[in-house]
Amino acid sequence: MIRSTPAIVAQGAVRRLPRTALILLCLAYILPGYFGREPWKNADITAFGYMVELASAGPHDWLAPTIMGISPEVDALLPYWLGAWAMQLAPGWMAPDFAARLPFGLMLVLVLVATWYGIYQLARSPGAQPVAFAFGGEAQPADYARAMADGGLLGLIGCLGLAQLSHETTPALAQLCFTALTFYGLSALSGSLLLPLAAIGAGLTGLTLSGAPAVAVLFGLGGAIYGALERKETGSTHGGRLWRVAGPLVAAAATAALASSLDLWQWRIAPPGTSWREWRSLGRLFLWFTWPLWPLVLWTLWRWRHQLRDLPRNRHLAWPLLFLAVAMGTTLLTPASDRSLLLALPALATLAAFALPTLERSVSALIDWFTLLFFSGCAIVIWVIWVSMQAGVPKQPAANVAKLAPGFEPSLSGLAFVAALAGTLAWIWLVKWRVGRHRSAIWKSMVLPAGGATLCWLLLMTLWLPVLDYARSYAPMVQRIQVLTSRPSCVQVHGMSRGQLAALRFHGKMNTVSAGRAAVCPWLLVDAADVSSLPQAVDPGQWEFHSRVRRPTDRTETILIYRRVAVP
Incomplete structure (x- = not known):
């Protein structure tokens, strides 16, 4: 005879994790990385560069952030807005890069909070409840759900792939934040409707404005489809069933319309090749990035395999599997695989949590x-x-x-x-x-992974x-350029990346101008990788080679410095 659930949990196993200890652990994880450092290459300094440009630009530039006319690789708006607004509102004594990190630190807090409440709501669903004992003593639903949420949150903190990317000021963290918010909203739709629907609307809108409109639409459509399937299996009221379908569907349609109106539909499909090396690299990414969650996820799928046959009755498995499928599909089909895989972590933490009540000693x-x-x-x-x-x-x-x-x-x-x-x-x-x-x-197995990470x-x-x-950081290289060029206020540039341009403008306070025959800056900076195309941009007779500067820790990144010898 197959049990209705593989979880056998006594009331004594769901005792409360001390809130003070949990909060201190979260603070010890969140705060380091936001203080005392420069913006790092590449995505961190690049995103910060767009925020700096917006903070000093007019209102007409806010829908099209650029650095010297170059648009971002990720078609996002909201992350750059938040950083720019933070810098504009910050007091004068606060460093601009630190001010830009403040809203992203709050978003990381929201990731942890939304994941905890999402797991809590799913653990209270009927299909997730542990086996009822003949003479009582099984875990009570609220205590069981709280313990499961504690374990899932600890697993999320212990995940190796979360640490660096969650402390950068990039669209990836904003996408993770709004994914977690959407996850909570869809997970909580079985009860009250107002707060979950608001979370779904905010999450899908935030995803769209953070460069992931396709992901937002998939989450909304998946939520509506599952709501239609689930209503046949539950005894909820007709109005509640209707909103569980209409809410995500309307939110998905609204976000699709928003993306179209702002021209955010930019497809960058890059599936992995057929070579073994590419697939091996992708496999290694999955293994280390999601450690230690993936072994527990596999254990969950095995122990709860009978419930997988009836997902409409087991929303605690259906919702994380939906989010996991979308995130893994995005990882396989987009160039930024690690940042796309970041969106899978709330779902993986949820599935890993449901392994905890089934683990053997x-x-x-x-x-x-x-x-x-x-x-x-x-x-x-x-x-x-x-x-x-x-x-x-x-x-x-x-x-x-x-x-x-x-x-x-x-x-x-x-x-x-x-x-x-x-x-x-x-x-x-x-x-x-x-x-x-x-x-x-039941959360004890996640204490050491979270504490160790x-x-x-x-x-x-x-x-x-x-x-x-x-x-x-680019700061040492920019400082060396300033010494060699006597801190010029104007430099021409050619072949520079977005991150290099942002570093020159922020660290060096330089007015960078695109290389051209009409420009009159006394110095020219050229990325060594693009020096072959330099004669098409400037008159070689007006410049002489002066020196080269390399990043101290990356000999492949070299900047060539030219000094003007003739006025155009």
């Missing part, structure tokens, strides 16, 4: 030990290399850093050291708590932040 122990060894080893490596950079002992790590980042001078920040030390001590306490004797909770991200953004900033 041996599997849970295996997860704990692997996580403990992996993240403890990573933390030790980070500390050893930092000590080597500061004290020169041991010598080899510092020598490796000097080789990879020539010209870097280590610096010591007392505040960063205290934060890193506090995070390490918290990790040691967490490990001691986890291996100690205490009552089990937070620890390593905190250490990277405190102890290693100076060297990472030196390696990932």
Whole structure:
């Protein structure tokens, strides 16, 4: 006889995760990466460059953000608006790049909150409930749903692919935010309608304005189709059934019309090739980017396989599978595969959460030990290399850093050291708590992955932040250009990328002008990869080669500097 659900959960296994501890963990994950660093290449500095241009532009430019007439690769509007508005409203003492990060930090908060409430709503659905015991004692629905949501949120924080992309000021984070908001809205449609419908409308509109109108329409149509199928299996009122179909459908139609009116339908289909190398690279991306969620997702699909045959009755599986299918399809068919895969993380965290009440004790122990060894080893490596950079002992790590980042001078920040030390001590306490004797909770297997990922991200953004900033920022290269050209106010440029242009205008405060025969700037900057096309843009007789500047950590990125020798 097949049980109605594979989850067997007693009331004692759904005890509450302390809210203070959960909030502190989220803050320790969110805040590092938003403070004390420069915009990084490539997507981070590029998106920030468009925000800077909008913040100083007139109203007519807001629907067409450009850098020297070059449109963004991602046809987004809202992320650039938010960054520009934040810079315009920020006080004068606040750095522009930090001000631009503030709305994105709030969006990351919304990702975590919306994912938690989405899982909570799905875990309260009838198909997700654990087996009822003959003499009582099974987990109560509200307590069970809260514990499942805690476990799913911990799994999301522990996901390796979330860390860097969720701390950049790019459209990818905005798309993730509005995907999570839509996920919550569709998951909560079985109960009250006002707040879920508002979340769906805001989520689909935000996705459209963040460069993903096709994804928004697919989510809306999928929600309407599932609402039509689900209403045949539930005893809800006719009005509720109607809104579960009409709400997502109307929102999808409205977002499609909005995208058309703003000319946001720009198709960039790039399916993977047939070579083994491309598919192997894509497979590796799936494996590391979604770790440690994907093994738990596979376990969920196996243990809940009988419920998969009747998805209209099991919305806790249907909704995350819909979001996962759309995100994985987008990953396979678009060039930015990692940023498209980011949209799958709320759904993956939900599916992974439903593996927790079915895990055997041996599997849970295996997860704990692997996580403990992996993240403890990573933390030790980070500390050893930092000590080597500061004290020169041991010598080899510092020598490796000097080789990879020539010209870097280590610096010591007392505040960063205290934060890193506090995070390490918290990790040691967490490990001691986890291996100690205490009552089990279904979210316990996700504590070490979330804590370990937070620890390593905190250490990277405190102890290693100076060297990472030196390696990932354009600031050192721009500073070298300023020294060689005596800080010019006007330079001509040729063949420069969006990120390079943004860096010259932000870090160097340079007025960049496209290379042409009519321009009169005293210096010309050329990307070495496009030097062959330079004679078509300028008169070679008016310029002489002066010097070349390379990024310290990327010898393939070289800027050639030319000095004017004749006035046109």
